Amino acid sequence: MNYSEKLTESIQSVKPSGIRRFFDIVNEMDNVISLSVGEPDFKTPWHVREAGIRSLELGRTWYTPNRGFKELRAEIANFYKRKYNLTYNPDEEVVVTVGGSEAIDIALRCLVSAGDEVLLPQPSFVCYEPLTIMAGATPVVIETKAEDNFRLTAAQIEERITDRTKLLILPFPNNPTGAIMEREDLEQVAEVVKKHDLMVLSDEIYSELTYGGKKHISVAQIDGMLERTVVINGFSKAYAMTGWRLGYALGPREIIAMMTKLHQFCIMSAPTTAQYAAIEALKNGDRDIEHMCSEYDMRRRLVVDRLNEIGLSTFTPEGAFYAFPCIKSTGLSSEEFCTKLLKAKRVALVPGSAFGESGEGYVRLSYSYSLKHLKQALKLIEEFIKEL
């Protein structure tokens, strides 16, 4: 049978993830020292795991309300109030999802469709482009630049706006660059967004991991932006809960109602055990975040200093847990660099090109690894550069 006639054009037009393609090679090799994983190396804090276990012991294994447990939604609203001074009504303006990923998917499917254009800063996480295409809309890439500290500028947005532009995706703190947006940056972006009557999807999954005393600011905090913003966040990165698959979206009542309708038909409700654990995380997990964040911070400093010493010019990341060194000085493409490094020293990094064309010339190094592991890998990278 000719399945390409049976499958939709849109899914067939989606390019496979560049990270995946590279890792099919990595998986064939033994004894690889990886700096490639995009999730915390910490285990979920024990008291949080215990809350999940306890719920299972009590036999609480049913579906939850479609939007998520009321108590969890209330704690999520408290969290955004406590951290960002934003007020969301837990009954109408919060929906609990299967990871931030589902929230991104349903937000896009509710906000854009055929003919709409979505502004997408790159380098950025790999899911936005495919999910925009599957929603029927057209991604319009904006390349963030090292000289702007990989921040998005209002002028860049202006250049790309057309009559069809409907939504801006704001992926900050950013994977893979480690860039953040400060208040002034967001205020300028907000001016353009309001002027052109756009909506914003703000993916704040790394919000709790910022460094150097710079706290994350949500674009929803900027004047007039609350009503234009769907905030995406979750438990994966802040609480080291990737495998629990739990995220959420916050936004205007009318939008969250539609997202909840879609969520209810395609998912029903987010994992029950994970929701119990997440309530505990939000209630008693602030210190865990502080501890993990300060560990990442030490690793970040070590990695950035060492990479610069080695001769790979590296922007100092201000959020998330990635360094994004420039490898242009080696004359290699980012994919060549990663392939050669893997073959010569068995160290796995991710080519920057996996995060969009503008990532070419860079590689992503995750510092979500023990200091010992990082030291060992950096030594091998140094040897590799010297032998080039």
Added chain:
Amino acid sequence: MDKLLHLLSENSTFSVSELASMLGEPEEYIAAQIREYENQGIIRGYRAVVNWDEVPGSGVLALIELKVAPQKQKGFDEIAERIMEFEEVESVYLMAGSYDLLLSVKGDTIQDVSAFVSKKLSALEGILATATHFMLRRYKENGISLFDTESEKDRREMGI
């Protein structure tokens, strides 16, 4: 907690330059700080954490609980100081609870440790009772797992 001490207590092989990077301080400051800790006696030494279970002929370790009669003025300090002098004794702690001092004692054989307890330790004035526990296996030492447990493996997958 002091981050410098925390890092060194986890891994004393970090170089001054690595410590300076991680803590965001100048190298000179870190070097001076370490010297100061050494001078103050806060840092007492740098040594490897060895899994002696893997080293053939490395002997046996016992934990010994001691009940002692405290002395006027000096309390437990005097007897603790005398016990510390024995080279067989690795550590000495004053405890709250059903006994007073806890020692860890190293010997080549069980007989050696027994002889130490019966001949040297019990003979000291003020020792009221001893209880000797021989260690069978080390699982974790100074915060480091000595045991390749399932939970220590990096099982993370590449997502997308």
